[in-house]
Amino acid sequence: MRRYSEFEIASTLNRLRRGEPLSAVAKLQDVPERVIRAWENRFLNLSAAEIREARTLKAENRRLRVRIQRLRHDAVEVEASLSAGRADCGSS
Secondary structure, eight states, X not given: OOOXXXXXXXXXXXXXXXXXXXXXXXXXXXXXXXXXXXXXXXXXXXXXXHHHHHHHHHHHHHHHHHHHHHXXXXXXXXXXXXXXXXXXXXXX
């Protein structure tokens, strides 16, 4: 799937705000109508800079979720090895 720049998204949405028909904008910008509708739902009143910031925050959020998941996994492993160590000490 092609990735569109913040400028392309903002200029496409600006054309729609000015009243140009969706089908004409889609053909002119070479963007599928369904993609433009998705942009409308997410970015309608945002500038290119705000779209860039929203994308950056979303990517950072995704990275942080992965880190949290790894940390939780590591914590479970540490707890399991500590429990195994306690069990070994108790069986002597």
